[in-house]
Amino acid sequence: MENRFPFSAYPNGWFAIGFSSDFKPGAVVTKHYFGQDLVVYRTLEGALHATEPHCPHLGAHLGFGGKVVDERLRCPFHGWCFDGAGQCVEIPGATRIPPKATLRHWPLREQNGMAFVHHHDGGEAPTWDVPVLPEVEWSVDRQVLWTVRTCPQEINENIVDSGHLVPLHRIAEASVLRQPVEDGPTFNVALQLLADGGIVGMPGLMNDVVLDVTLHGLGHMVVQTDVRNVGVRARQRVYCTPIDGERTDIRGVVNLQRLPDDAATEQAAELFYQAYVTDFIQDFPIWENKKYRDKPILSSADGPFMPYRKWCRQFYSLPAQ
Ligand code: FES
Ligand SMILES: [Fe+2]
Numbered sequence: 001m002e003n004r005f006p007f008s009a010y011p012n013g014w015f016a017i018g019f020s021s022d023f024k025p026g027a028v029v030t031k032h033y034f035g036q037d038l039v040v041y042r043t044l045e046g047a048l049h050a051t052e053p054h055c056p057h058l059g060a061h062l063g064f065g066g067k068v069v070d071e072r073l074r075c076p077f078h079g080w081c082f083d084g085a086g087q088c089v090e091i092p093g094a095t096r097i098p099p100k101a102t103l104r105h106w107p108l109r110e111q112n113g114m115a116f117v118h119h120h121d122g123g124e125a126p127t128w129d130v131p132v133l134p135e136v137e138w139s140v141d142r143q144v145l146w147t148v149r150t151c152p153q154e155i156n157e158n159i160v161d162s163g164h165l166v167p168l169h170r171i172a173e174a175s176v177l178r179q180p181v182e183d184g185p186t187f188n189v190a191l192q193l194l195a196d197g198g199i200v201g202m203p204g205l206m207n208d209v210v211l212d213v214t215l216h217g218l219g220h221m222v223v224q225t226d227v228r229n230v231g232v233r234a235r236q237r238v239y240c241t242p243i244d245g246e247r248t249d250i251r252g253v254v255n256l257q258r259l260p261d262d263a264a265t266e267q268a269a270e271l272f273y274q275a276y277v278t279d280f281i282q283d284f285p286i287w288e289n290k291k292y293r294d295k296p297i298l299s300s301a302d303g304p305f306m307p308y309r310k311w312c313r314q315f316y317s318l319p320a321q
Helices: 152-160 162-169 262-287 306-316
Strands: 012-020 028-035 034-042 048-051 067-069 071-073 086-088 107-109 114-119 141-149 173-183 186-196 206-215 221-227 230-243 248-256
Touching: 012 028, 012 034, 012 230, 012 248, 048 107, 048 114, 071 206, 071 306, 141 262, 152 206, 152 230, 152 248, 152 262, 152 306, 162 173, 162 186, 162 262, 173 306, 230 262, 248 262
Parallel strands: none
Antiparallel strands: 012 114, 028 034, 034 048, 067 071, 107 114, 141 248, 173 186, 186 206, 206 221, 221 230, 230 248
16 A cells, blocks of 8 residues: 555654553463564563564464463473563473574563553664653543554644644634744643533533643653643543554543542543543544645644654654655
């Protein structure tokens, strides 16, 4: 199929491969991202690892019958065992282990209820890390997973597209409050909205909302939502991970900053979660069917697209496939 975008479908950086809860102790799970299988396993003590799928011996796929044995992964075919660094540490019946008997493990982090791997086209090590987000004062994670026919750069471009919020998301008014600030792999922008409160259980109230949005690479967006007139603060996270050249998994997580009352916190958090889910999917038919305009014709009503696209270039080391 013809490539829709003038850049690779697989940017470099940290990308979510699942919610932490997807990986139970002792489980071996196959995930498919970046056009390849990853075999993810959690040891009985809780360490999470992601490895290339095929055994260096005779090529068995470890996701089909591979087993966690204590802290190791055992191949189903001839029983070779690998440690968490990917080194073969046991071969049944053999007295010597060939030094090249290794499985390539992906750099992996587990943070804020998510599991991430670091993808780099040239196999280079990470030069920055997954951010640590505060948890204590926030409600429990409410999670959702979608698969959409587009790529991470297009999804994240929403954050600078202040002009689509009124027509597509039915916001009353929207503008850029603070122009983008870039710092290496992070990109921050703030938008100001006037939004009808009906969607979060405050009908008839015109809410004064500030969205403070930060990207950490192209796989990790954090939106801090301040509803200033009522003093409520929510946090929406968006994790995009390319499956293949056409499709991307989007994981969403919503939290509400805790209110004095626990029941009120959960009730309001649920409303914000429902609003997020309802609102986010408005973009899907656009993303799935749009054409990527490399040189769009922009007007003064548009947000800062070009600074965003320029910032994105650092995540591609290969030309479009
Ligand atoms: S193919 Fe894995 S042990 Fe032989
Ligand atoms: Fe949108």
